[in-house]
Amino acid sequence: MISIIIFSIETIPDLKPHTRKVLHYVDLFIVAVFTIEYFLRIYLARHKFKFIFSFFGLIDLLAILPFYLSIGVDLRALRALRFLSVFRILKLIRYSKAIHHFVRAIKSAKEEILLFIFATLILIFFSAVGIYYFEHEQQPEYFSSVFDSLWWAVITLTTVGYGDVYPITVGGRIFTFFILMIGLGIIAIPTAIISAALTKSMDRKGEK
16 A cells, blocks of 8 residues: 555655655565565465466555666666556555455456456447448548447446446437437446345355
């Protein structure tokens, strides 16, 4: 958590050099702790390669790798690598029982989630095609192709509706109404899937 707070503070543009220096040294200490922890986990693991390529092993590696990769690189590359340090927050997963329940629920419902994602992608594509044929002639600057229409399809199916791209034809508006109704149902589906999986996970824990 300290590491993520430091990362956020360092983005403040008018930060004093002294403050930035202190934050840098604190970050160095955190990287040193994470590095020692990572190699100790490898040393103590029964199956070392299995741990290295496991979920937690990769998270532990991503927590320290950006720092070492940033040594000797230019400023632009450094900014990109520093962004990867936000993966450190995922280390909290290891110590949270609630998150462990959530991860188990996701694993148990992965087939249903993958099916939902696949169906959603198909719906997004069909929505983009539909709005393209309704709005292309009236708004060629926004709906010049199916690929440009994908943005509208995503923000409409997710019911976000930024308002930057919207239909002006009667057919396009009627089509949008039905897409919005479908979008409301789409939002509810993953919630129900994960909720059911979490309930099963908690029931199994109670039985044990």
